[in-house]
Amino acid sequence: MTGAVGGGLRRLGVIGCGLMGAGLAELGARSGFDVVVAVSSDRSLRAGRERVLASLDRSVAKGRIGAEDRDAAVGRLSFTDTLGELADRELIIESVTESHPVKAKVFAALDAVLPKDHDVVLATNTSSLAVAGLAASVRREDLVVGTHFFNPVGTMPLVELISSPRTAPEAAARAERFLAEGLGKRVVHAPDRPGFVVNALLVPFMMSAITMLESGHATAEDIDAGMTQGCGHPMGPLALSDFTGLDTLAAVAQGLFEQSDDARYRPPRLLLDLVTAGHLGRKSGRGFYEYA
Ligand SMILES: NC(=O)c1ccc[n+]([C@@H]2O[C@H](COP(=O)([O-])OP(=O)(O)OC[C@H]3O[C@@H](n4cnc5c(N)ncnc54)[C@H](O)[C@@H]3O)[C@@H](O)[C@H]2O)c1
Missing domain, CATH: 1.10.1040.10 (N-(1-d-carboxylethyl)-l-norvaline Dehydrogenase; domain 2)
Structure with a gap:
């Protein structure tokens, strides 16, 4: 596979496969991205994969997508319990439990496995935590943005895009292209203040x-x-x-x-x-x- 899918990117990473992570993985794969989903354990891996596959099956049963679309999406998805497998991703969305210590630990661990000269946009799906505070866990704070999706991810049109004072305009612009052109979302720019908008x-x-x-x-x-x-x-x-x-x-x-x-x-x-x-x-x- 070669070439960008939408918004200039092709390789997407998702961390966490609960309610929102599963929705992000499914939407990414359905939108044509090559998606690697990283979870914390073998058990979460099985549960996460089942959650995504069951949702795709429901979409086929309801006639929203054809069986061939589901199969193509499944072919673009892979699951891992090793963060290092995200090292070649172009944009990674963290969507783990809403807790600063948990998310900060995930970002620090991710930072440790990314190449030193990486240029990956790192997005957090936090609903309430300061993006600047999470960005402090990685070397490239300028590449961190907030992308606040809504549940269910596949059907809610809106995403809030949050830049911290340290976010590079180019990283925010890349994230915006990914959201708008790659996923077809309506993007609202929100401040890095409690509750965003x-x-x-x-x-x-x-x-x-x-x-x-x-x-x-x-x-x-x-x-x-x-x-x-x-x-x-x-x-x-x-x-x-x-x-x-x-x-x-x-x-x-x-x-x-x-x-x-x-x-x-x-x-x-x-x-x-x-x-x-x-x-x-x-x-x-x-x-x-x-x-x-
Ligand atoms: N639920 C919503 O309506 C909603 C809407 C917008 C944003 N969010 C945000 O999305 C994020 C996830 O929320 P959710 O509703 O999916 O919660 P959830 O409880 O359904 O899922 C959280 C997942 O994170 C996993 N996890 C925890 N630590 C991990 C680690 N170190 N590595 C990988 N996975 C790990 C858990 O196993 C769990 O599957 C939160 O930041 C939340 O605020 C939620």
């Missing part, structure tokens, strides 16, 4: 809905119906919380609260208790609602 608005709204439920002000069904049937939102805030993953949402809200000292981000006790109980939303079968 979307989560600065959305997370306080979700925390308010959870506080409303916690205080007995209204039921989960009524809160969600209020926003879907009264305000035209496609999903109510509690259903959206379950869809996001309550562990991820709690980590995002806590991180934003700590960075900004703004009480609107503080995760309510009910959210923290659900996470402690292992009720993580759709991905565990139970959150504010129960799922089959």
Whole structure:
């Protein structure tokens, strides 16, 4: 295989294969990129591969893509538990657990296996952490950008592109070409400030809905119906919380609260208790609602 696919690149790396990493891997492969997905263990490798393949099969079953498109996408995907296999990638998106120490460790380990003279754009899919803070874990801070995708990655058109004060304009421009031309996304430039643009608005709204439920002000069904049937939102805030993953949402809200000292981000006790109980939303079968 030779030649660029879109946005001047062909070789994409993804780190992490949970909800978002799997979506990124699938979208990349469906968009024609050669994708290597790096995970942390053999178990994650099997789970991640199954997640991506099952999603591709669902797309075939729903008639969104043909069986030949799925097979071509599968042929462009490979999975590894060795970060070194990302050494030849042109752009790498980190999408592991929302935690500064976890992400910083991943970036430092990645930095150690990339060639000294590398020119790879390093993107983080963080929802809440400062891009500049994560960039401090690598030698080439100028090559680090934030690319904040939305769930589900394949269908939500928007990506926030975040440059830190150290990001080189050329690296941001390369990332933007990849997002817009390579993946067909609508790119919004967001500042490297807590919540970027979307989560600065959305997370306080979700925390308010959870506080409303916690205080007995209204039921989960009524809160969600209020926003879907009264305000035209496609999903109510509690259903959206379950869809996001309550562990991820709690980590995002806590991180934003700590960075900004703004009480609107503080995760309510009910959210923290659900996470402690292992009720993580759709991905565990139970959150504010129960799922089959
Ligand atoms: N869930 C959402 O709606 C959403 C939306 C936008 C952005 N994000 C961001 O995407 C990132 C991932 O979130 P998610 O929802 O996919 O969470 P998730 O819990 O579904 O997946 C996280 C994955 O990271 C893996 N992981 C942890 N440490 C790792 C390591 N060292 N190397 C490789 N893999 C490792 C875990 O095994 C897990 O599979 C987070 O930064 C989150 O804030 C999430």
